[in-house]
Amino acid sequence: MTEKHHIIPVWFFVGLLLLVYGVLIFITGLAQWSSPPADVQLTELHAPVWWGGLLTVLGALYLYMFRPDKSA
Amino acid sequence: MTPLPAMFVAARLVRLSAVDLGIIAIYFVLVLVIGFYLKRFATTGEDFFLAGREMTAWVAGLAFVSANLGSLELLGWAGNAYQYGIMAAHWYWIGAIPAMVFLGLVMMPFYYISRTHSVPGYLKLRYGTEASALSAITFAFMTILMSGVNMYAMAVVMQVVLGWNLHFSIIVSSLTVGVYVAAGGLFSAIFNEVLQFFLIWFGALLVPILGLIETGGWSGMVARIHQNFPGQDFTHMWAPMSSPEKNPMGVYWIAIVFGLGAVQSMGYWTTDFLVVQRVLSAKDVRSAKLAPIIGSFFKMAVPLIVILPGLLGRAVLPWHLVPGNQAQPGQFKYDDVLPLMLARYCGPGLMGLGITALVAGFMAGMAGNVSAFATVWTYDIYRPYLRKDAPDSHYVTMGRWCTMIGLFVSIGTAYLVQYNKSMMDYVQALFGFFIAPLFGTVLLGMLWKRVTRMAGFWGLLAGVLSSVTIFLLMKFDERWVRVFALSPVAQPLAQAMWQAMWACITCVVVTVLVTLVTKPRPDQELVGLVYSLTERAREENVSWVHRPVVWGVLALAALVILQIIFW
Numbered sequence: 001m002t003e004k005h006h007i008i009p010v011w012f013f014v015g016l017l018l019l020v021y022g023v024l025i026f027i028t029g030l031a032q033w034s035s036p037p038a039d040v041q042l043t044e045l046h047a048p049v050w051w052g053g054l055l056t057v058l059g060a061l062y063l064y065m066f067r068p069d070k071s072a
Numbered sequence: 073m074t075p076l077p078a079m080f081v082a083a084r085l086v087r088l089s090a091v092d093l094g095i096i097a098i099y100f101v102l103v104l105v106i107g108f109y110l111k112r113f114a115t116t117g118e119d120f121f122l123a124g125r126e127m128t129a130w131v132a133g134l135a136f137v138s139a140n141l142g143s144l145e146l147l148g149w150a151g152n153a154y155q156y157g158i159m160a161a162h163w164y165w166i167g168a169i170p171a172m173v174f175l176g177l178v179m180m181p182f183y184y185i186s187r188t189h190s191v192p193g194y195l196k197l198r199y200g201t202e203a204s205a206l207s208a209i210t211f212a213f214m215t216i217l218m219s220g221v222n223m224y225a226m227a228v229v230m231q232v233v234l235g236w237n238l239h240f241s242i243i244v245s246s247l248t249v250g251v252y253v254a255a256g257g258l259f260s261a262i263f264n265e266v267l268q269f270f271l272i273w274f275g276a277l278l279v280p281i282l283g284l285i286e287t288g289g290w291s292g293m294v295a296r297i298h299q300n301f302p303g304q305d306f307t308h309m310w311a312p313m314s315s316p317e318k319n320p321m322g323v324y325w326i327a328i329v330f331g332l333g334a335v336q337s338m339g340y341w342t343t344d345f346l347v348v349q350r351v352l353s354a355k356d357v358r359s360a361k362l363a364p365i366i367g368s369f370f371k372m373a374v375p376l377i378v379i380l381p382g383l384l385g386r387a388v389l390p391w392h393l394v395p396g397n398q399a400q401p402g403q404f405k406y407d408d409v410l411p412l413m414l415a416r417y418c419g420p421g422l423m424g425l426g427i428t429a430l431v432a433g434f435m436a437g438m439a440g441n442v443s444a445f446a447t448v449w450t451y452d453i454y455r456p457y458l459r460k461d462a463p464d465s466h467y468v469t470m471g472r473w474c475t476m477i478g479l480f481v482s483i484g485t486a487y488l489v490q491y492n493k494s495m496m497d498y499v500q501a502l503f504g505f506f507i508a509p510l511f512g513t514v515l516l517g518m519l520w521k522r523v524t525r526m527a528g529f530w531g532l533l534a535g536v537l538s539s540v541t542i543f544l545l546m547k548f549d550e551r552w553v554r555v556f557a558l559s560p561v562a563q564p565l566a567q568a569m570w571q572a573m574w575a576c577i578t579c580v581v582v583t584v585l586v587t588l589v590t591k592p593r594p595d596q597e598l599v600g601l602v603y604s605l606t607e608r609a610r611e612e613n614v615s616w617v618h619r620p621v622v623w624g625v626l627a628l629a630a631l632v633i634l635q636i637i638f639w
Contacts, residue, residue: 010266013263014266024093024421032419047282
């Protein structure tokens, strides 16, 4: 990110957070597949599964593209 | 409309699962880790207060938008969208985009070329100490109050949604922000703002997506709103503004165009140091010009996650929300609409992400306030008036200390907000007091070399005083609303627009009059500070895709198209 300081790019941290959250939400969605929470609307769409999957893919992509050894 | 279900009358809206709590905890741990990681890089004053002036246009641009995506944005404007309809989007479009483009193309070169560290710093170079001191002190005051607003808003959400203790929420979040900003300075604030930007989008975007699926798209949502609220127009932006009586805000289009678009938003986006500081961290002039324009495209999209949930609330929630000052036990306020919509669509996991997005928004707002406060206090108040000529390391230490002290002071101010009618009204009043006249002072100083030192000071002071006077008159005697807002039905947001416009006009008139009877500074002292005496960077050798002006024009074109679509 910088010339003066060799700081790990902020995008790497973004990827890390998205990846961790994506995996957690994806797994939670799978666990709820057959018994979704009763007080939530549109559970038949299984939003946690595809939203968690999206976060996982994006997070992994950012993590790979902006890994510290590449930017050093 | 059905009575409020018993489940929502309980002390909390939702109960978080273990995975939700884990998601929130991971966020707190990561921002602290980033803060301590960046501490080693924030060693000089330029590092701590301006992030080394080495951010790319994208990082500076996202931080620029994210610093503004605080609690007020997420909750206050979702609540305003529920209350006023899509007219609330004016604050994101005409009330932001032209000002952001103007900042990038016109004003940013002066801020950047003058190598100033802050907006009061520019005033000191252009006008001298009087206007600079007035600006620095009022900004510091406003920043502390804004920080208090953020804290209170966050704590209320935690109380409503999770049943958490108000004081616990304030202390934990503010200490976290204080630690990571004190450690890494603006580096830390900007890194976390970019992180928070992604969190807010991914945490909140599911609400409009699922909401539109439930209602059958935009037309289905509009039909449901008309069915639930017959005879009221919540889905047009300009059509209902031919008369104040025809729209829920009680406002003429003139106030939106001139009060909001030409004064309020210009004042906020071009002279509020909280947001300008992010752009000053850019690595060169072109990045500094591009950053706010990049930010403008994202700003244009924010209504998706803020305004649309408010409208969807009108369409799908089975009860009416009420104004904050009229809420009875068991009723929810306008500002609760976003948490209510989150609870409607988000189960375990997604709820944790949504709550983390809200907390991230609150913390971005707080971090923005304290980092800007630390810079203005240290460079514009402490250094010139209390301790000149200290080593650079002394000012960095001072910046770290006043980050924490500023937070503690703003914790106290958080409780003041409870006594105000509405969070947004409160903040708009503050904008009107300080920001609108400041815009007049800065703009005249940049564009007219004749403006004198004392004209800058007296113009700014007159603008602030007129703003406070108008605010108090309208607040305590409704007859003055007809006088200043040109309509007896003008709502607080409309009153604030008129107040800003009158304050800016007062500032400009007084500045011009004083200029005409005082002696101007020699031209050679104003090189790099005034338009006619500053050599602008030429961009003939830059490809069109990298030219800020191209993207600025595209942003304005997109703005026009949006106005036509939602006319």
